[in-house]
Amino acid sequence: MSADRRSRNNVFAGLALDRHAEQRDDAEWLSGQIDDPRAQFLVLAADGRALVRTDCDALRLLDAGERKAWFAHATASFLGADEHGPRFVLRVEEARAERLAAELDAAWLDLRSAGLRLHPFQSGLFAYARALSHWQSRTRHCPVCGAALAIVAGGHRARCTNTYCEAEQFPRTDAAIIVIVSHEDRCLLGRHAKWAEARYSTLAGFVEPGETLEDAVRREVMEEAGVRVVDCDYHSSQPWPFPASLMVGFTARADDPTIRCGPELADARWFGVEDLRRALAGRSIILPPPVSVSYRLIEHWLRETAGLDLAALVNDERW
Numbered sequence: 001m002s003a004d005r006r007s008r009n010n011v012f013a014g015l016a017l018d019r020h021a022e023q024r025d026d027a028e029w030l031s032g033q034i035d036d037p038r039a040q041f042l043v044l045a046a047d048g049r050a051l052v053r054t055d056c057d058a059l060r061l062l063d064a065g066e067r068k069a070w071f072a073h074a075t076a077s078f079l080g081a082d083e084h085g086p087r088f089v090l091r092v093e094e095a096r097a098e099r100l101a102a103e104l105d106a107a108w109l110d111l112r113s114a115g116l117r118l119h120p121f122q123s124g125l126f127a128y129a130r131a132l133s134h135w136q137s138r139t140r141h142c143p144v145c146g147a148a149l150a151i152v153a154g155g156h157r158a159r160c161t162n163t164y165c166e167a168e169q170f171p172r173t174d175a176a177i178i179v180i181v182s183h184e185d186r187c188l189l190g191r192h193a194k195w196a197e198a199r200y201s202t203l204a205g206f207v208e209p210g211e212t213l214e215d216a217v218r219r220e221v222m223e224e225a226g227v228r229v230v231d232c233d234y235h236s237s238q239p240w241p242f243p244a245s246l247m248v249g250f251t252a253r254a255d256d257p258t259i260r261c262g263p264e265l266a267d268a269r270w271f272g273v274e275d276l277r278r279a280l281a282g283r284s285i286i287l288p289p290p291v292s293v294s295y296r297l298i299e300h301w302l303r304e305t306a307g308l309d310l311a312a313l314v315n316d317e318r319w
């Protein structure tokens with residue numbers, strides 16, 4: 001399977017939407033999109049939850065008429081378009097959020113739950129909208145001169161309003177690596193010091209300035225578990241807007257199984273297939289949910305190592 005296909009299997013990934021990045025600066029084109037009678041508007045609350053329907057697991061998108069009725073003076077950010085028309089995101093202020101939901105027979109849903117419940121296109125759209133909206137809400141002043149910023153380009157750029165400065169800011173994406181390390185027929189999983197007793201996951205960390213992704217994999221595995229990685233390969237990636245990450249998944253091989261846990265981890269262990277099967281059956285460990293790329297990496301390792309399906313082993317009714 002190609003990395004492209006593996007990425008598409010990740011939740012929030014593979015959004016089939018034309019972003020029209022080259023047209024977002026064209027104000028006339030943009031107003032044509034907003035006035036398109038097929039336009040649909042995703043609504044986010046101040047806390048990042050999205051408006052969803054109460055009768056099924058789907059976003060409660062506003063149509064053009066509802067947008068005019070509820071958000072006549074609000075600026076919508078352009079997300080993109082497909083054969084069903086353009087999509088935008090709007091943010092509702094806290095004071096009106098509950099009334100909006102009540103009058104549209106809708107509810108508010110957080111992104112993690114949406115990743116498990118909504119159609120992949122809709123959860124991907126939500127993730128994209130949330131990332132953009134969060135960046136806008138935290139990008140108010142120019143980091144060069146301190147003047148106010150104006151959001152332009154359909155919501156995708158912020159420009160300093162000081163005419164002597166005019167520095168531009170772009171939505172930020174913080175790259176983080178996440179890796180399943182194997183040694184012979186076992187894989188390395190760790191438990192963060194702040195996590196619940198039984199929760200284990202693959203190792204992860206942010207990429208630092210001046211590092212390649214591979215450097216970050218080697219450094220994080222060494223810092224967290226004291227394990228030396230000898231080679232690593234890209235697996236897949238996933239937008240992870242909590243609030244602004246891009247998870248870059250890797251597989252890697254250790255040359256020595258000796259573990260020396262750093263301060264971040266309370267425990268790190270090598271799990272063979274049988275260890276994992278027994279631990280999951282006895283519920284002595286909890287793995288990350290399928291919404292995460294960590295789950296996909298463990299799933300990949302289990303399939304490659306033993307031809308087994310992780311979902312069949314997990315069998316957890318909460319998922």
Ligand SMILES: [Zn+2]
Pocket residue numbers: 142143144145146147160161162165166167
């Ligand atoms: Zn400035």
